[in-house]
Amino acid sequence: MSEQEIFEKVKAVIADKLSVEPEKITLEARFIEDLGADSLDTVELIMGLEDEFGLEISDEEAEKIRTVKDAVAYIKGKLG
Amino acid sequence: MRRVVVTGLGPLTPIGIGAEAYHQAQLAGKSGVRPITRFDASALPVRIAAEVDVNPEDYLDKKELRRLDRFVQYALIAAELALKDAGLELGKLDPERVGTLVGTGIGGMETWEAQSKVFLERGANRISPFFIPMMIANMASAHIAMRYGFLGPSSTVVTACATGSDALGSALRMIQLGEADVVLAGGTEAAITPMAIGAFGVMRALSTRNEEPEKASRPFTRSRDGFVMGEGAGVLVLEEYEHAKRRGARIYAELVGFGRSADAHHITEPHPEGKGAALAMARALQDARVSPEQVGYINAHGTSTPVGDRAEVLAIKQVFGPHAKRLMVSSTKSMTGHLLGAAGGIEAIATVQALYHGVIPPTINLEDPDPELDLDFVPEPREARVEYALSNSFAFGGQNAVLLFKRV
Numbered sequence: 001m002s003e004q005e006i007f008e009k010v011k012a013v014i015a016d017k018l019s020v021e022p023e024k025i026t027l028e029a030r031f032i033e034d035l036g037a038d039s040l041d042t043v044e045l046i047m048g049l050e051d052e053f054g055l056e057i058s059d060e061e062a063e064k065i066r067t068v069k070d071a072v073a074y075i076k077g078k079l080g
Numbered sequence: 081m082r083r084v085v086v087t088g089l090g091p092l093t094p095i096g097i098g099a100e101a102y103h104q105a106q107l108a109g110k111s112g113v114r115p116i117t118r119f120d121a122s123a124l125p126v127r128i129a130a131e132v133d134v135n136p137e138d139y140l141d142k143k144e145l146r147r148l149d150r151f152v153q154y155a156l157i158a159a160e161l162a163l164k165d166a167g168l169e170l171g172k173l174d175p176e177r178v179g180t181l182v183g184t185g186i187g188g189m190e191t192w193e194a195q196s197k198v199f200l201e202r203g204a205n206r207i208s209p210f211f212i213p214m215m216i217a218n219m220a221s222a223h224i225a226m227r228y229g230f231l232g233p234s235s236t237v238v239t240a241c242a243t244g245s246d247a248l249g250s251a252l253r254m255i256q257l258g259e260a261d262v263v264l265a266g267g268t269e270a271a272i273t274p275m276a277i278g279a280f281g282v283m284r285a286l287s288t289r290n291e292e293p294e295k296a297s298r299p300f301t302r303s304r305d306g307f308v309m310g311e312g313a314g315v316l317v318l319e320e321y322e323h324a325k326r327r328g329a330r331i332y333a334e335l336v337g338f339g340r341s342a343d344a345h346h347i348t349e350p351h352p353e354g355k356g357a358a359l360a361m362a363r364a365l366q367d368a369r370v371s372p373e374q375v376g377y378i379n380a381h382g383t384s385t386p387v388g389d390r391a392e393v394l395a396i397k398q399v400f401g402p403h404a405k406r407l408m409v410s411s412t413k414s415m416t417g418h419l420l421g422a423a424g425g426i427e428a429i430a431t432v433q434a435l436y437h438g439v440i441p442p443t444i445n446l447e448d449p450d451p452e453l454d455l456d457f458v459p460e461p462r463e464a465r466v467e468y469a470l471s472n473s474f475a476f477g478g479q480n481a482v483l484l485f486k487r488v
Contacts, residue, residue, distance in 0.1 A: 019143035043209040
């Protein structure tokens with residue numbers, strides 16, 4: 001899967017879980033500060049990404065995923 | 081003692097949304113009972129209910145909605161209706177003096193069922209992080225407080241079918257004792273779900289008159305065979321009298337008395353002679369030092385179950401003696417179905433409207449009155465100026481709550 005494909009899928013999960021407009025979801029966007037997520041939203045978001053990509057993301061790893069770019073890079077690394 | 085008046089009505093009911101529509105529907109004797117559309121009920125013995133015809137997106141934004149169980153959505157809509165009806169300007173209120181006390185009989189049943197499925201199929205790690213805050217019963221009051229920034233006491237009453245009345249009575253005390261000047265109080269319920277309909281069904285508590293939905297809720301008739309599940313919310317603005325007068329509010333009625341009791345008898349059956357129910361009614365009268373003869377109307381609990389209606393009639397006779405025959409007694413559940421924790425809320429509104437408009441709402445479907453139940457059940461709406469009116473609510477577990485309102 002290309003980085004662009006991953007980004008598009010991540011974007012769809014974020015738009016659904018955080019109910020934000022897709023155009024606001026840039027690579028630089030931070031979940032909490034820019035996209036309005038609270039602590040429970042971020043848990044749901046990580047669960048959504050796990051489902052979408054068939055991954056398991058540990059709590060320690062999840063804590064480091066703070067931006068859209070973090071998520072795309074993490075998933076790219078995991079999928080190899 | 082500080083006096084407490086009703087200044088805002090927020091009914092979200094199966095027969096009408098908003099004070100005027102609800103009032104008109106009662107006068108028209110409208111039934112809100114229909115085949116269930118919320119889920120596929122075709123395999124269940126009970127396939128009818130009184131659903132609320134509302135689009136929550138008209139009141140709440142989409143993002144908000146996804147994180148709210150239906151019982152909280154209904155509470156928020158009813159609170160908004162009540163606040164608007166009261167003409168309260170939020171900017172002029174002291175938020176520290178506004179309380180919230182909207183109860184529910186069950187809580188987030190729909191959310192519970194959906195997440196149980198996730199838990200069983202996919203394991204504990206896949207449960208939504210919003211499951212608990214969506215499901216817990218206190219969230220109706222909590223969300224109303226959050227939405228409007230009300231900082232006064234916020235609490236929750238959970239007494240099954242007595243919830244709404246119990247919450248209003250508790251709110252009365254809050255204002256009387258000086259904890260708050262304004263309280264949004266009442267009940268909310270959203271339990272038209274496969275498990276709830278199935279579960280009340282196996283208890284044989286629900287009517288199975290599936291072929292004639294509008295006739296299914298028929299309190300005080302010989303052919304009554306159980307209640308019809310309803311949903312919705314009833315929220316009232318209760319306000320300290322001087323506070324209401326100062327802002328020139330429209331006062332619908334005064335809430336003058338509250339009586340509570342326990343049957344201490346059985347988990348679901350009422351005391352056969354209505355002992356607890358009678359005690360609660362007598363206490364509501366004593367609370368306001370009103371004699372039984374001063375009461376003109378009772379909005380009955382009247383769920384349309386064989387034992388419940390009988391016990392209530394016996395209880396009324398105990399408290400009112402010969403005056404029982406002169407009382408008007410109606411069950412608006414004949415129209416709305418039984419909204420469980422919200423019933424006391426919407427019925428308090430119906431009672432207040434009866435006093436304010438001078439029209440008693442009917443008991444519809446009274447085609448074959450039970451000869452043993454020989455009170456005046458008001459089969460048609462009736463114009464009458466009544467001084468005092470009671471609203472009765474009795475719960476599973478034998479918890480009883482009765483409100484006494486006075487015309488102003």
